[in-house]
Every structure is written in C-alpha cells, then in structure tokens.
Amino acid sequence: MTGTTLAQGKLTPYDNVSLPAGLEEFIVNLENAVDQKDKKFIINHMSANMMNSFGGDGGINEFKEYWNWDSDSTEFWNLMKHILQLDRGKLKQEDVYFIPYVFSEWPETYDPFEHSAITGSNVNVRNKPGLANSQVLGQLTYDIVKVNYEKSYPSFDSPRIKNVNYIGEKLWYYIESLDGKLNGYVYWKYIWSPVNYRLGVTKIEDRWLISFLVEGD
Structure with a gap:
C-alpha cells in the first residue's frame, strides 16, 4: 500500500536558478570534468587554499592525500557526481557559491544533525x-x-x-x-543532510575555483 505524500516541512529546490554566465559555464565544465574523471581540470581549477576538512591545514597537496588522488579507487568522483546531481540553490554572495541546495537553503529551524x-x-x-x-x-x-x-x-x-x-x-x-x-x-x-559533503566555489581574480569540499560542522 502506498500512503499519501505529506505536505509539511518542505525543502523544495528552485525550478530555475539564474546564475552569472561565468559561474554557469564553470559548473557545466566541472560536471563534464567529473564525468570524464579529468584530474587536470580539477587541480587547475582549485584554490591554493583549498579547504578539505575543519581540522586540517588545507591546500592542494592535502586534498590529494585526503582523497587518495593518485589511486583509481578514489571516492572523489562518485561523491562529486552525486553532489552535482542534487539541485542547486541561489547565489547568496557575489563571489561564493555553494552546492547542493540542501546546504545553502537549509532552514535554521531544524537541527542539521538530527x-x-x-x-x-x-x-x-x-x-x-x-x-x-x-x-x-x-x-x-x-x-x-x-x-x-x-x-x-x-x-x-x-x-x-x-x-x-x-x-x-x-x-x-x-x-x-x-x-x-x-x-x-x-x-x-x-x-x-546539510552537514553531509558540500562544495564551495569562489571567484578569485576573475576565475571561479573550487575552494572547499567538506562535511560536518
């Protein structure tokens, strides 16, 4: 038996999210790079101060170690593919954008850990x-x-x-x-969950770059 769909406490993604042309192009290129497992694109479009966790020092070398980058078994691609398939939120800051919408649009009313x-x-x-x-x-x-x-x-x-x-x-x-x-x-x-992995991209010197990929709080 299938029950009725409940209608309270929704977090509904936007039907159409309008983003600046440069950011939209970057996201499309990022999606293609993930599909093709293009490591060169990822590293070339990563901030030098890339944040990988709340307890680390950050940086690209730490990212490579954290994600076992030189191995074919890295989980980075599967995670990124899933995050990018989730719906987007609105651009809340001119130079910073967050994916997915579950993180950027989460209402403070609800404890993100529960x-x-x-x-x-x-x-x-x-x-x-x-x-x-x-x-x-x-x-x-x-x-x-x-x-x-x-x-x-x-x-x-x-x-x-x-x-x-x-x-x-x-x-x-x-x-x-x-x-x-x-x-x-x-x-x-x-x-x-809003405390699951989320991606941040930041506009640095007129280039959109991956600035963090973290989970937790």
Whole structure:
C-alpha cells in the first residue's frame, strides 16, 4: 500500500536558478570534468587554499592525500557526481557559491544533525532496508525528516557493504516524518543532510575555483 505524500516541512529546490554566465559555464565544465574523471581540470581549477576538512591545514597537496588522488579507487568522483546531481540553490554572495541546495537553503529551524532532506519526488519509505520483501509505507516529496542513525542500515558496528557503491555512512536511512505519521527506510540516493559533503566555489581574480569540499560542522 502506498500512503499519501505529506505536505509539511518542505525543502523544495528552485525550478530555475539564474546564475552569472561565468559561474554557469564553470559548473557545466566541472560536471563534464567529473564525468570524464579529468584530474587536470580539477587541480587547475582549485584554490591554493583549498579547504578539505575543519581540522586540517588545507591546500592542494592535502586534498590529494585526503582523497587518495593518485589511486583509481578514489571516492572523489562518485561523491562529486552525486553532489552535482542534487539541485542547486541561489547565489547568496557575489563571489561564493555553494552546492547542493540542501546546504545553502537549509532552514535554521531544524537541527542539521538530527534532520535531513528528501531530495526527490514521491520517494518511497519502506518497512525494511531493502527492495526485496519490503513494503512501501508511504511517499515523501522534498520533505525535511528526522533521522535515526542507530536504526539505519548498516549498523555503526558493521563494515561497509562490499561491492555496493553508496555515498555516506548508510545504505538505508531510517526516517520519521515531522508529524510522526510515517517512519521507515529511505534509500541513500534520495536523502541528504546539510552537514553531509558540500562544495564551495569562489571567484578569485576573475576565475571561479573550487575552494572547499567538506562535511560536518
């Protein structure tokens, strides 16, 4: 049985985001570089003071070490592809832009460590963490939800699932709607937290450059 779509606490992306021509061109080129795994483009369009975490010293060399840049198994490409596929927000500062919208548009009303955003329309919420032998309890469309990480799958004391390519800690997130009427499991592709990874690009000397890729707070 499929429940009705809930209609409160939404974080709905904008239908059309108007960006300066130079920034729009940069994002398109960045998307192409990620699709082609173009390492030269990434490094050539990275700020010398690139921020990689809240505890590091920053810089391009730290970025390369952090992301195991010389290895074919770097997770950078998968992460960037996912972030860039999420919808964009508005340009809030003339020289700085953030992706995805879940970070830039997040309402302060909701604790970012306890809540996340559903990032699609009619996203299924299931009674079990999986497609096989699970039932759809209802659907959510761009809702802000509470997340129970202890109930999410896999558990914290379990290793990452081998040969399953997912971004983040969990494959299935256990969520509860804000009105408490719907709870269950949502697949990782359709949920994102404002404290998950986000990308910052900054205009430096008339060039748009990647200035940070961080998670946490």
